[in-house]
Amino acid sequence: MKLTHPYPRESLQFDPPYLHPAYVSTQTRAPRQPLIVIPQTLSELTGPAFGHAEVKPSDADLTAQGEGAPLGERIIVHGRVLDERGRPVPDSLIEIWQANAAGRYHHVNDRHDAPLDPNFFGAGRCVTDSDGRYRFVTIRPGAYPWGNHPNAWRPAHIHLSLFGPCFLTRLVTQMYFPGDPLFPFDPIFNAVSDARARERLVAKFDLQATRPDWALGFQFDIVLRGSHATPLEAEHAS
């Protein structure tokens, strides 16, 4: 069988490895056998579609899910979802989740000795518009300690999940904030070995998006894997 790859495999070369010993949990969870290279078939060139109908506009405002306003620094996080060729990715679901301003997740397993916020649950979602744009209103998350090594702290981050047009474009990643002093010490961030690729994970402060007297703005563009032709053209050509 011909190994067709309409979505070039090299595009994932900047992803972190599975085994990154400094991130201790990878030691028992990373596969040790070589991955098997397979062609991109109909199974990988299709994927779930989530319409605008399933997402309410209010789902994108994480500060409006309680009875009152959450504590912390209100921020606007916005940007575009593009593919690696600069084409916008429209109508695509983005889901986010994060810690509160004190660095505590609204999750039963998070035992960090920091307060929960009764007005902040830390999850949101939206669908990109026809130009690939998205926008969330949330609270700047706090840094938090974790058990990876002595005095380990995660830099503040927002988790993001994106689907894109097919199975191959699925991305789960984290957005960090510019200038975080914890960057040099974080094995998850530094599992991405290329400095330019790490920059992709860091939002930019955006004065233009900042709303006077209300919230700071951050811009975070997300680049998904893209095909060198449309998948159908590639299939017909092969």
Add this chain to the structure above:
Amino acid sequence: MSSSNQSDTPVIVTPSQTVGPYFKIGLIDERWTRMIPPGEGPLITVAGTVLDADGKPVPDAMLEIWQPDRRAFGRFGTDPADGSFTFQTLLPAGLRQPDGATHAGHLNVSVFARGLLKRLHTRIYFEGDPLNVADPILALVPEARRATLIARPTDASRHLFGFDVRLSGPGETVFFDC
């Protein structure tokens, strides 16, 4: 980066980062353990456990299932107590490809977890499907490891199948690069 500036030179794709231990607050919805709307059937149930290199259950993994013949999607976390999972769908049918070949029915699976810096991609095939022997993807897998991709009926009616995911170590599940 703008739509008017499409380029033949690709830019760096945003790298993957781990889903972490707290994905449940943002990603899990009960409805996604049943991939098919009510009324269609008979459904099969696939049940198993995600295991780590030491054979210990992984209680904080997330699985996503893509079933192309039905355009059906599933997503769920493993059980916080014992790393088990269970989901329901229709037995996948053979899938006709654009080149005319028919591939054996299967589910495409993404595995996410704390300790996985990027997802793992595997497939679930079903024992007893006559198309398995000629399936070109299974043929790329060394025969000794092929069994890790095949769900086995755990009752005579073939409505219940078992499929474990071993992330690492003895009996490691076959994972794909695609």
